[in-house]
Amino acid sequence: MGCAGATAVDFGFYRDTYGGGMGVEAFTGALPAAERHVRWICGGRVPACEADELAYRRAVCAAAEAFAEFGEGQVGGFQIGSFSVTHYDNRGTTGEEQVTYACEKELAGTGLLFCGVR
Template structure:
């Protein structure tokens, strides 16, 4: 599966699974990537003001934008969109604490911003 589909299967997604694996070096399975992709696109869209690569961008900016989506997808796949924490069932416990009070959305935002650093793509004005 090289090309994930967009919302409700309506055409190709802005970041393909092939780019996620080869360009970004991601390790999620195709279905996990596809499941996390909508939240990642919302996250990066909020940071940049766009939800797809723009024709006027050079290849470096386009790749940085795609890598930001991939980084956010990894975070959402690991933490979800809610609060980052852990749980216990009997003697079995799972923890994925990062910081107290942190949400998966905040972790994804930080990961995406790290990929966008130095590009000028982060939205900082009025639309």
């Protein structure tokens, strides 16, 4: 445990173990940001046991889904033809905050959550 290979996430893990529904292109496009975000949340800590490793990998999958859905900027908006409105229900929520919430759910109870996340 604790090596980069042990925490690596690929599309097979995402689809078969995590149960994700994104296509391979959307997943691989969101994966680099997801991996960076989970490393940041964990404060550079690596999983020390098998259960923590699974939670870490699941957090990467959750982050990838959230980045793919929300992006990194403000959440909210719509577009009809060339007319668009963004942040129509802006309560200060960003895509990054949504990603953090998704990761926290997977990492809860592992000891991997970095105290400085918020």
